[in-house]
Amino acid sequence: MAIDIQDSFNFMENFPVLHDLVICRNISAHDKKGGNDNGFTNKAEFIRLIGERTTVQLDAVGPGCLKYYAAFWKNHPVLHPKFIERRQLRRLGKVNFYFDGEKQPQLRTALNEFVGKPPHIYPLALTAEQSTGTNLSYVPMPFQDSVKVTVDGGKTPSFGLHFWYHCYPPGTKVSTWTEGQDLADAPAHFHPETAWKPAGPAVHELDNLKIKPGETHDVFGSDQAGTIKCIRMSLPQEDSVLRNLWLKAWWDDDQEPSMESPLSLLFAIENRYANYPKRKRKINEQAEMRGVIIGQDPDGLFFLRLPMPYVKGARIAIENKNEKEATIAKVRIESDQQVTPGLGKSAGYLRTQFRESHDLTPGRDYLMLHVKGRGKIAGVVLAVEETHENFLEGDERIYVDGSRSPAIIGDATETFFNGSWYFCEKAFACPIHGAPTFRMKSRLGGDISDITMYRFHPTEFVPFRSEARFSIQHGGFNEEPGHYRSLVFYYHLPEPSMFQTDYLNMSGQDDLSAHGFSGPAPVNIRKRDGFFEGEFNGQDIGTKKRPWWVAPIWWMLYWTFIGGNRHVPPEDSPDKVTFAVAEHDGPYEFKAKIDPEAQAVMLRRVLDQSVFDQRARFEVDGIHAGTWFNTGNNKWKIFAEDDLILDPSLTRGKKEITIRVVPESKTFTAAEYAVFSIKTPT
Template sequence: MRLSAILATAALVVGGLAAVTSAQRTTSGNVGYFRTQSRVGGTSPGKSWPFLRVSGTQGKFVGISHTMRGPTTRNYLEGDERVFVDGSRTPQIHGTGTEDFYQAGWYFNRETFSTPFHGNTAHLAPATGCPADDDCTGAYRLMIGDAVPFGSSLTFDIEHGWTNDVEGVYSSTAYWYGADQAATAQTDSLTVGDQAGEQQHGYTGQGEVETLDSAFEGDFRNPLTLKATHRVTQAPVTFKLRIDRSNQGVELRRTGDQSVAGQHAEVTVNGHRLPDWVQPLGNRTRRWLEDVYQIPAGVTRGQREITVQLTPKSPWSAASYTAWSLR
């Protein structure tokens, strides 16, 4: 199937969703419009290729069409996708390779293919139309069942080779839905280890204050680093955070040291016993991690603050806690 036919099919699928969205918007008034974001040009060493970067809006990422031109070794396909939702410094999605993202493998070694939701529509060599000494690839993926939602911002990038050092020429068009305002906002933040901040937020808990200088996961060549205080404890921890009284639920975000994997704590919010907070991840090299715990609206709606009690079942690290109120 030709690339033009594939993109036409994609347009029908996504366009159909846009029609549904438009109909929904007339009744509910809170569903965003279908939008696109396109880029074309040469890749830059050390920098990932941005599929979509938006802020101050809520929405869903629902697909991408992507052409790549690079060395005939095809090692530009070593690039991983990374997805950062609502300003998180830890990627919520971290892939294993470009052809893997397009639901294939081994540098697309089974030749071109197309399905309703993903495909490798073109592979050209110099003899078949790609410029001399280059390799040309076209791919697409529609993320309908696995769309990526976001409340205030989204950064959806992909590397262009191992450590972003493979020169290439890319073009991409991202498909997404977006409303005109954010659906979540940070309403309070507690810095653990800061005496004034802990007193202000009614923080109680044990654990020596330690300073950690390390990196977050994500970019291999240019990692995001942070030097901050944190506490590690297995004793109960209590603190208060301000929230929006008209919230539709609250996201509690923790920044902590993931050098010890499998962190686990019992959670009580405003006297309500909630499901445990379990974080299985661990990394002894890139130690900083941001993870999120969802607090339902039935516990938070109509309240101006939340009182959180965490009872660790294993060593529990925290450098900060932030409250994000959902609108």
């Protein structure tokens, strides 16, 4: 299998295509203790230390591709005057990228100069000024064997790097990144002006659409195959009306709508027209909607520009849930007769999931998506109101395929939406992310009146094979009340492609014998109590009642820098789990049952991640099938569940395989292995 790194830029053609053999992972500055010290002190928000100050921020084995890079430092225009920013940048020094085991970095540059040099230029990359405090790039950086990123002064406080990257199965061929990489065709796909042009040759228009209360009005219908490319509307400028006008869309054999959303979230304009007295809002901003997936064109039409394919037919309707008649001045739907190849088998339908909560649960995340089946997460719009500004401390978590460890774990709401320092207290809108509505009661330390955010993932999409769960904290400890409304976009098919075919308990003698286990006895088998990272990490600070006389932001700061460092989860925490962990320093092997019709096999291992830098070579029937490398460690949340897809060429057509594990580190830990067959329709 070969990977064309430019395919994902052309999201208008390729977004519906599913990727069952791709695993998405990320690196962030999240607090490993489970608290909110996300890059502030920078004591442990890196993989390892080289010398006194140089940090390894990313260390991964290939084949794979970096899909997203972001950096933040002390660059708030008010909190951090330029002389403070310059001093910190001098301490941070250079960021260094090593590919495929290179001794010298192929790319070495100052953090604030990474963006601005081709190919890391607009619209594929944005400066901290353009993206409210975050330098970021969507330029893909593929690697065949490995990638490592270091920062000369990475132990400097108030600093963090983010990476989202895709891991491909062994045997996949990629062309490792070079500075001369040709991306000439890529920028047009991300440029906002591209979205101003018709997205398809067929245009269906309705003018002056009036919908009475309780009525549903069809705005598009087809009984042939095709793809809707763009939905544009000229909308009433009244927030309450937009919240109660709902778009519904059915594809092919749908009994229920695949898409069902208030127009205010569909176009990321919730609260844009809210009627707040200016004297009660120190900050009251609405950014110009210059997006390429959602935005506003020069004719004033708001648009949603994503491929929505169908084979048998489609129907789109708008329901008026208001108590009065609503008027939409124009509806324009652009489509063509092309259909994504493999729709219903290797490509999915666009769906949305709307969720809302006035009553957030202390200590638990706000859930934005939970779906069974296979697909990929494509984007999210989140609107928050009636809360305090430090809700933005909340981390995002994405779990896939039933894993107890999040595949994606972030370090703040504003950094997930590609800003930092509370978006520097301003609204902004970029090609695929932004916070276009931003209102705050006071300049610093005040209440957020409302903020609407969006981010799409055309390149760094998150695939799932059996289920996905996408949540976000409301505050750094899930302590903030508020009103959350969200809309997640995803491509989806209802049937899973991943099935468990075997399981091995590494401390159960009967289980080991049944799987033909052979090899030296483990160095140790330790029964340990502990927690996984993520939402269920035992952290109960969010359930503690804040004294009325303590401002929310000071309560958050106390637990972030003082109380949280001393606080430990309660002994009776329902999140606590127990495993008997086997520690090996020599090779061992076992047999595993698999589906002979499977496209590939995935192993899932529970490990003790308090053990540093675990690495092992995995063989299938005596042939190298992959390298498992768990970098760094976490001595606070000691358990992790990690996945490895084996070389598909070594597992196809077999009912049983012999898996040999050859540790390449001092210790390689495993409490259990689950074996999954990935079987995708053809």
